[in-house]
Amino acid sequence: MTANVMVVVERQxxxxxPRVFRAWVEPHELKQWRGxxxxxxxxxxxxxxxxxxGRHTHVKVRDNDPTTRVVTNGVYSEFFEPDVFVSREQITGDPGIDPTKPLELRVEFTKMGRDGTLVRIIQGPYDPDVAGWHGEGWEKELTRLANFLAGTGEYATGGDGR
Structure with missing residues (x-):
């Protein structure tokens, strides 16, 4: 099958x-919610x-089976803090992704109202039969991001994240 589907997911x-962008790029924060x-x-x-x-990498591990690992290695082709980053990524260990064919991940951060942020993720290309599953995965990860951000009390009212 031809990989020709881009997954698009948005969450406000x-x-x-700056606060939301930092959660994506700071290792100690990314670790708290990715996966x-x-x-x-x-x-x-x-x-x-x-x-x-710049290069970046991380490994996601299944909690109940530490031998199941998904490795992401990427290079930023765009990086404009706090607006957008684009990464060309090789992902290994995910049965739905061909590790020999890079994916592009674009994450946009759009100001909404006074202190809101719309995050838009565009990733692919995926084979049509696995694209939906990866979109659902991003939805779950964005829920984890929302919970992480809500749990950092210093930012609940804007704090130093403006």
């Missing part, structure tokens, strides 16, 4: 763009050079 957060329920990111695998041309 009641936090300023669908039942998965976690291994802290010692988080690496990142957050700039144009």
């Amino acid at each position: 957060f009641d936090f300023p763009r 669908s329920p039942g998965w976690h990111v291994e802290e010692d695998t988080l690496e990142g050079d957050h700039k144009l041309g």
